[in-house]
Amino acid sequence: MLNNPTVEKLKSLKLKVMAQMLSDPDAALRELSFEERLGIMVEKEWLSKKNSRIERLLRQASLGLNACIEDIDYTVDRTIDKKVIQTLSTCAFIEQKLNIVISGKTGSGKSYIACALGNCACRHGYTAKYFRIPELLLEIQESKLENRYTKYMLSLQNIKLLILDDIGLKAYSLEESRDILEIAESRYNKGSTILSGQVSHTQWYDLFPDPTIADAIMDRVIHNAYILALDSKISMREVMAERIIKNL
Structure with a gap:
């Protein structure tokens, strides 16, 4: 039940990758510590935003x-x-x-x-x-x-x-x-x-x-x-x- 409002808050912050990973967790990550799971989520969100910026810069170029x-x-x-x-x-x-x-x-x-x-x-x-x-x-x-x-x-x-x-x-x-x-x-x-x-x-x-x-x-x-x-x-x-x- 906690995940639903958290997911919506992540979406409102435009952290869509983190929201998706939280709403549909990967079973392979369950054995990891909270800090490790959080680190992976943040890394994937960062990469997604970086790639989106590069795509935008290339279009504008x-x-x-x-x-x-x-x-x-x-x-x-x-x-x-x-x-x-x-x-x-x-x-x-x-x-x-x-x-x-x-x-x-x-x-x-x-x-x-x-x-x-x-x-x-x-x-x-x-x-x-x-x-x-x-x-x-x-x-x-x-x-x-x-x-x-x-x-x-x-x-x-x-x-x-x-x-x-x-x-x-x-x-x-x-x-x-x-x-x-x-x-x-x-x-x-x-x-x-x-x-x-x-x-x-x-x-x-x-x-x-x-x-x-x-x-x-x-x-x-x-x-x-x-x-x-x-x-x-x-x-x-x-x-x-x-x-x-x-x-x-």
Whole structure:
């Protein structure tokens, strides 16, 4: 009789796993002491809440690819430093508020690594968000038209790991350049940013019409960044497609 009100109180406290274990006890646990049973209940509740938070963070991140660190391909045909990736996978760079710049030709795996690091960040409990820069710039323009630009830019600033893919697909207008600088400025020493694109960071100056803005962006992004220059003799999209076909 005691269990019924206790179970309801646990549910009201959103301790659903503990409530379920109390209402439907496992016979294998009856031989354990009260402290041991309680410890197991608390552990399972904690794991459930942790997994739920990770799932929520992954949904909110909207990663462009279903990628994870464990599945990165380190074959001899690719120039990827495994030790650097392993260092980044600890997410210490997020605590240190450092950036990552990834460059390489089409199919070299830039987006995959960026999204894998985003996945890793979520699994470590950090907020992350993925954007293709062309789409982000459209969203920023829309926020201006709807008089919510300040609020939108603040939302970007508060993300622990911001992933900006496809930088350098085109040269940017003066207004777009200012928006990119605003993002870089607002996140400097406050959050980490991953920028990925085919164009090497040494050529970013050509993307912006105003050299002063270009200098400001570079100063806030590059000097505190890990630089990953990828190369691959074969397109990783081709490799992944072949693997899918073989598994059919």
